[in-house]
Amino acid sequence: MPELPKAYDASLVEDKIYAEWEASGVFNPDQLPERNQKWTPYCIMMPPPNVTGVLHLGHALENAMMDTMARFQRMRGKKVLLLPGTDHAAIATQAKVEKTLIESGMKHPREELGREKLIEEIRRFAEESKTTILSQIKKMGTSCDWDRLAYTFDEARSKAVNELFVRMYGDGLIYRGYRVVNWSVKGQSTASDDEIEHVERPAKLYTFKYAKDFPITIATTRPETKLGDTAVAVHPKDKRYKKLIGQTFTVDVGAAKPLEIKIIADEGVDPEFGTGALGVTPAHSAVDFAMYEKQKAKGDPIDIIAVIGPDGRMTEEAGELYAGQTVEEAREKFVARLREQGLLEGEEEIMQNVGTSDRYGDVIEAIPMTQWWLDMNKEIPGRKKSLRDLMREAVTSGLDGKKEKKVTITPERFTKLYLDRVENLRDWCLSRQLWWGHRIPVWYRGDETHVGIEAPEGDGWEQDTDTLDTWFSSGSWCFSTLGWPDETADLKTFHPTSWMTMGYEILYLWLMRMVLMSAYALDDIPFKDAYIHGILRDEHGKKFSKSAGNGIDPIEVIEQYGCDALRISLLIGISPGNDSRYYTEKIESGRNFTNKLWNISRFILTVIASEAKQSPSHESEIAASSATPRNDTGTLADRWILSRLSEVVASVTKKLETYQFSAAGEELRDFTWNDLADWYLEIAKVEKGKSEILNTVLQTVLKLWHPFMPFVTEYVWGLAGFTAKGGSASGGEGKLIVAEWPDPVGARHAVPLPDAVAFGSLRTLVVDMRRLRAEQGVEAAKKVEFVIVEAHDHAPVPVEENAEWMSRLVNGSIAVVDAIPEGWVVASSGTVTVGLNLAGAVDLEKEKAKLEKELDQLKKYVVSTEGKLTNQEFTTKAPAQVIHDMKAKLEEAKTKIETLEKRLLT
RNA sequence: GGACACUUAGCUCAGUUGGUUAGAGCAUCUCGUUUACACCGAGAGGGUCGUAGGUUCGAAUCCUACAGUGUCCACCA
Numbered sequence: 001m002p003e004l005p006k007a008y009d010a011s012l013v014e015d016k017i018y019a020e021w022e023a024s025g026v027f028n029p030d031q032l033p034e035r036n037q038k039w040t041p042y043c044i045m046m047p048p049p050n051v052t053g054v055l056h057l058g059h060a061l062e063n064a065m066m067d068t069m070a071r072f073q074r075m076r077g078k079k080v081l082l083l084p085g086t087d088h089a090a091i092a093t094q095a096k097v098e099k100t101l102i103e104s105g106m107k108h109p110r111e112e113l114g115r116e117k118l119i120e121e122i123r124r125f126a127e128e129s130k131t132t133i134l135s136q137i138k139k140m141g142t143s144c145d146w147d148r149l150a151y152t153f154d155e156a157r158s159k160a161v162n163e164l165f166v167r168m169y170g171d172g173l174i175y176r177g178y179r180v181v182n183w184s185v186k187g188q189s190t191a192s193d194d195e196i197e198h199v200e201r202p203a204k205l206y207t208f209k210y211a212k213d214f215p216i217t218i219a220t221t222r223p224e225t226k227l228g229d230t231a232v233a234v235h236p237k238d239k240r241y242k243k244l245i246g247q248t249f250t251v252d253v254g255a256a257k258p259l260e261i262k263i264i265a266d267e268g269v270d271p272e273f274g275t276g277a278l279g280v281t282p283a284h285s286a287v288d289f290a291m292y293e294k295q296k297a298k299g300d301p302i303d304i305i306a307v308i309g310p311d312g313r314m315t316e317e318a319g320e321l322y323a324g325q326t327v328e329e330a331r332e333k334f335v336a337r338l339r340e341q342g343l344l345e346g347e348e349e350i351m352q353n354v355g356t357s358d359r360y361g362d363v364i365e366a367i368p369m370t371q372w373w374l375d376m377n378k379e380i381p382g383r384k385k386s387l388r389d390l391m392r393e394a395v396t397s398g399l400d401g402k403k404e405k406k407v408t409i410t411p412e413r414f415t416k417l418y419l420d421r422v423e424n425l426r427d428w429c430l431s432r433q434l435w436w437g438h439r440i441p442v443w444y445r446g447d448e449t450h451v452g453i454e455a456p457e458g459d460g461w462e463q464d465t466d467t468l469d470t471w472f473s474s475g476s477w478c479f480s481t482l483g484w485p486d487e488t489a490d491l492k493t494f495h496p497t498s499w500m501t502m503g504y505e506i507l508y509l510w511l512m513r514m515v516l517m518s519a520y521a522l523d524d525i526p527f528k529d530a531y532i533h534g535i536l537r538d539e540h541g542k543k544f545s546k547s548a549g550n551g552i553d554p555i556e557v558i559e560q561y562g563c564d565a566l567r568i569s570l571l572i573g574i575s576p577g578n579d580s581r582y583y584t585e586k587i588e589s590g591r592n593f594t595n596k597l598w599n600i601s602r603f604i605l606t607v608i609a610s611e612a613k614q615s616p617s618h619e620s621e622i623a624a625s626s627a628t629p630r631n632d633t634g635t636l637a638d639r640w641i642l643s644r645l646s647e648v649v650a651s652v653t654k655k656l657e658t659y660q661f662s663a664a665g666e667e668l669r670d671f672t673w674n675d676l677a678d679w680y681l682e683i684a685k686v687e688k689g690k691s692e693i694l695n696t697v698l699q700t701v702l703k704l705w706h707p708f709m710p711f712v713t714e715y716v717w718g719l720a721g722f723t724a725k726g727g728s729a730s731g732g733e734g735k736l737i738v739a740e741w742p743d744p745v746g747a748r749h750a751v752p753l754p755d756a757v758a759f760g761s762l763r764t765l766v767v768d769m770r771r772l773r774a775e776q777g778v779e780a781a782k783k784v785e786f787v788i789v790e791a792h793d794h795a796p797v798p799v800e801e802n803a804e805w806m807s808r809l810v811n812g813s814i815a816v817v818d819a820i821p822e823g824w825v826v827a828s829s830g831t832v833t834v835g836l837n838l839a840g841a842v843d844l845e846k847e848k849a850k851l852e853k854e855l856d857q858l859k860k861y862v863v864s865t866e867g868k869l870t871n872q873e874f875t876t877k878a879p880a881q882v883i884h885d886m887k888a889k890l891e892e893a894k895t896k897i898e899t900l901e902k903r904l905l906t
Numbered sequence: 907g908g909a910c911a912c913u914u915a916g917c918u919c920a921g922u923u924g925g926u927u928a929g930a931g932c933a934u935c936u937c938g939u940u941u942a943c944a945c946c947g948a949g950a951g952g953g954u955c956g957u958a959g960g961u962u963c964g965a966a967u968c969c970u971a972c973a974g975u976g977u978c979c980a981c982c983a
Contacts, residue, residue: 278983287981592945603942774949873963882925
């Protein structure tokens with residue numbers, strides 16, 4: 001074996017290892033070894049990152065979780081598909097490119113470039129981002145199938161999107177309608193309700209009357225929209241206004257025509273708020289528009305007047321005083337006019353939530369327009385259910401009440417949020433006036449309309465110029481990636497997918513839509529388990545963002561500390577649904593652990609190699625051995641480490657199965673660092689002939705760590721010449737990535753409890769002896785003399801057989817005696833007492849004070865425990881095990897008291 | 907206005923159906939270059955689990971109220 005460097009240098013191995021994995025074909029499920037082909041498929045669709053730039057640490061966290069899961073399941077023998085992709089992110093990408101163009105001097109990119117050229121500009125940017133993103137995903141060690149790489153805007157995905165639209169239209173779920181939309185003036189496009197961010201800011205609330213003789217005073221923060229008012233709504237039971245309901249008043253507020261204001265009744269109006277009357281502007285408020293539709297349905301219609309246009313300026317309808325002005329200008333003028341005419345009754349500063357575009361940042365205007373909508377309430381032909389029903393069912397009873405068609409959300413509380421949202425969903429506005437996106441598959445010629453993937457026969461057909469909301473394509477991600485609408489083998493094998501992870505910020509935007517799309521298109525759920533993770537924040541708890549200037553490039557972190565270090569530091573310390581923080585100390589400790597594992601491996605391999613030299617015939621045997629040594633032979637330490645290993649295998653397996661990444665990682669780290677490195681390997685320096693066990697332990701530990709830290713483990717595995725059982729020439733060829741996961745069932749049966757207890761006692765003894773040395777300030781180099789006294793009424797502790805290694809660990813001689821000589825200092829665990837010979841050099845007063853303090857604590861404990869044990873209520877109601885353990889502990893404490901008191905007297 | 911989460915050691919966080927004297931990492935203090943590792947080893951100190959009630963033999967854990975922090979949602983004009 002070549003000389004291995006003391007410190008592990010990730011930068012020297014990661015790219016090489018990744019290339020080897022890629023070349024071996026194991027990322028592609030079809031090329032996995034035999035045993036994986038036979039078992040259950042396991043599929044994770046990677047949430048496609050937006051092609052708006054580069055990946056951040058949040059992506060690294062998400063990738064680490066998914067890849068850990070994929071590797072774990074692959075090693076367990078499942079046919080694993082981890083499918084990578086990117087999202088064209090229509091509005092986000094176009095907004096970003098337009099912003100860049102404007103920053104570089106262009107005034108109106110759309111006008112100056114035209115549709116074709118601007119799209120080309122965006123396409124180029126998107127391709128560049130894509131290249132960067134894909135290389136970043138590789139750097140993160142992601143074991144995804146590059147052969148199945150997908151893009152929401154590629155041909156196959158576009159086909160799926162069009163097909164979906166056409167089918168939904170055919171089912172009457174998609175319709176074209178004139179309704180109030182969320183309009184971004186800056187983006188010159190609609191936005192869905194989910195793309196609006198509410199921002200709190202100060203506003204003025206004006207109270208006024210339309211005219212001197214108008215009977216009701218109303219209030220508003222948007223006076224300029226009042227030019228389009230057509231009604232005043234009051235609560236039907238409001239005594240003040242009841243008699244006015246149904247009457248119409250004509251008022252002149254300066255609009256193009258005098259306004260006909262009808263007094264209408266609406267339950268939604270709060271009589272307590274303000275004047276208890278609401279000026280209704282159907283064209284510029286979603287709520288008011290709903291009243292407009294209600295009135296229409298009632299056969300008592302009111303008018304709708306649009307006074308703000310798509311350009312954000314007042315329309316002709318607003319009257320010549322206002323037409324062409326911005327809303328701010330019009331507002332000022334309108335208020336000034338009210339003041340002049342003595343109609344303004346009050347002005348008040350209030351805080352108000354306004355909706356802004358999450359991409360363009362401007363205030364969203366409500367404007368009535370003809371757009372394409374997806375109906376949430378209409379019954380789907382032949383299904384007797386609406387899309388809303390499907391979305392509800394999928395997370396409650398399961399689709400059609402079938403358990404296997406139920407999406408489980410972790411943590412559970414998000415299920416409730418999801419359901420609340422489902423109940424309040426409005427029809428989804430699908431069409432966007434953006435250019436970067438899937439063109440709506442609808443053609444027009446004169447009055448004719450054709451909905452279909454291809455333009456119809458004949459000349460003169462023009463395709464709708466609008467594009468689809470970007471979430472329409474990402475909603476179909478779980479099956480468009482598998483070849484739908486074709487009935488592919490992949491679709492049959494991998495859908496519904498097994499697991500999906502995402503941040504809670506896109507729960508509504510994405511998760512719901514995936515459920516909707518899969519339920520509609522395939523009558524199935526998109527995934528069985530959804531895991532909602534929190535946001536990664538900086539050390540101060542702030543969100544990472546470019547504007548805050550606290551962004552961290554994951555690739556730089558990887559270059560400095562290694563991918564494994566990054567992954568483990570991101571995964572340890574997280575819990576589902578909760579935000580976590582990233583800071584330097586964390587990544588350093590990840591790096592340190594990687595190095596620790598490296599050195600553990602280095603040591604074990606050295607020991608195996610040197611022992612093999614003494615009996616060369618065994619060398620190849622040992623390296624190739626993957627048989628588990630029996631744990632009823634060997635020394636106590638051997639049996640102990642093997643049983644601990646078994647426990648850890650079982651526990652880590654269970655934790656990974658239930659997505660407890662942090663708990664699994666912590667347990668594994670504690671075992672590796674404490675049990676293995678600090679104890680067993682130290683013992684192995686004394687007790688020889690452990691090649692076989694060390695070999696097993698190392699192999700198992702590497703396997704367990706592989707999902708978390710794929711690079712260092714694969715690297716060591718290769719150096720050691722370990723071969724993966726189950727690997728084959730077709731995939732992996734003995735690589736750790738396809739090695740068989742340690743068997744947790746077999747492991748669970750192999751824990752010899754008495755050995756674990758006995759070893760625990762010895763461990764406590766060693767710690768006691770070390771503490772005595774440290775407390776007494778004995779130089780580390782000085783060899784000392786210990787004696788051990790065992791209590792009579794306890795199972796004997798096997799000190800003598802283990803004295804050799806214990807002796808080395810405490811740097812002193814150890815003898816078992818009947819009584820501790822006078823003048824020695826002691827420490828007691830209850831069952832065993834340790835004495836250290838200080839040859840008279842001991843501060844008796846100090847020692848006495850220490851003993852007294854310890855006794856004091858013990859006595860308090862004994863009193864409270866005895867109190868519990870004599871309490872009838874407790875002894876009759878508490879489980880037997882709890883009582884038993886408590887009694888044992890009490891006895892121990894009593895013995896300890898006895899020992900210490902005796903000591904105090906001498 | 908509604909909902910949800912969080913509040914545990916100096917810091918960041920675990921704590922899975924309520925059950926020994928509440929844990930980890932980092933930081934702190936003391937000691938240490940015994941040939942795997944100073945990206946290390948040994949030892950130590952440090953918490954009345956936000957506050958107040960309640961349920962229970964038993965509460966960090968369940969319930970109620972309150973306070974602070976954060977997030978999401980919402981048509982109070």
